[in-house]
Amino acid sequence: METIAILNPKTIPHIERRANINAIILSGLILAAGIYLAFFVNVGVSTSNLNIARLFGSWTLLIVGCVCLFTRSTHWVYTPSGKTIRKSSSTVFANDFDDLRVTAKRFGGITLNIPGPAAVEVEYIYTSDRTFAAYQIIQPGMLADAMLTDVVFLEGDYAKKFIRTMKKR
Numbered sequence: 395m396e397t398i399a400i401l402n403p404k405t406i407p408h409i410e411r412r413a414n415i416n417a418i419i420l421s422g423l424i425l426a427a428g429i430y431l432a433f434f435v436n437v438g439v440s441t442s443n444l445n446i447a448r449l450f451g452s453w454t455l456l457i458v459g460c461v462c463l464f465t466r467s468t469h470w471v472y473t474p475s476g477k478t479i480r481k482s483s484s485t486v487f488a489n490d491f492d493d494l495r496v497t498a499k500r501f502g503g504i505t506l507n508i509p510g511p512a513a514v515e516v517e518y519i520y521t522s523d524r525t526f527a528a529y530q531i532i533q534p535g536m537l538a539d540a541m542l543t544d545v546v547f548l549e550g551d552y553a554k555k556f557i558r559t560m561k562k563r
Contacts, residue, residue, distance in 0.1 A: 401517050401530040401545050403470045409479060414469045421463035428455030470519075477521035484516045484563045498531065501556045502546035506531065514542065520557050527553035529560075 403409045432452035437445040470479035486494045488511040498504040508514060510533075518529035527548045533540040548556050 400541070401519065401528060403479060403481075403519065406519075406528060406545070406547075408473045409470055410473055411468050412471045414467055417462065417466035417469075421459050421466065424455055424462065425459035428452045428459055431455060472521045472526050475521060475523060475525060477523045477525070479519050479521060481517075481519045482560070483518070484560050485513050486516060486563070487513045490563075494531070497556075497559055498543065501529075501548055501552060501559075502543070504543050504546065506542060508533065508542065509540075516560060518557075518560060520553065524554045524557050525550060527556050529556065 403411075429452075431448060435448055437448060439445065471477065472479055491508055491514075494508075494514070494516070495506045498506040512533060512535075514531055514533045516529055516531050518527055520527040528545050529548070530545045531542040533542055
């Protein structure tokens with residue numbers, strides 16, 4: 395793959411944004427329950443506490459349904475496998491820099507030079523089946539982050555081993 399300077403799903407080939415059908419269906423069901431509760435459930439006395447609870451529940455369901463519909467309706471997908479992309483990060487402190495150097499050398503052939511004792515972040519994305527992963531090592535700074543590596547792409551067993559290594563931290 396080509397060299398990419400920043401780990402961002404928008405810039406990585408074979409990753410695109412697609413509709414999340416399950417989230418859309420779930421949001422639709424929540425909205426339908428809110429509408430049903432608001433308009434089709436009748437309580438005998440309109441000033442009773444049960445009626446206030448019904449209205450509160452219906453508005454809550456409507457708000458939650460709308461928020462879910464607009465925020466969860468799409469997700470990132472790795473197109474060759476069709477699997478969902480997950481994003482994670484891990485903070486590595488100075489006493490673990492040697493392990494990080496070994497990991498960078500093993501998964502990407504990178505000779506890592508870490509300036510100073512400040513902690514670094516390993517940001518990575520991976521598919522839900524763990525057959526694809528991409529990572530980047532960053533050193534956060536006061537004004538700007540220092541990118542210590544370009545984005546490294548891993549596939550197959552290397553991706554699974556890398557993710558297992560990062561999850562152990």
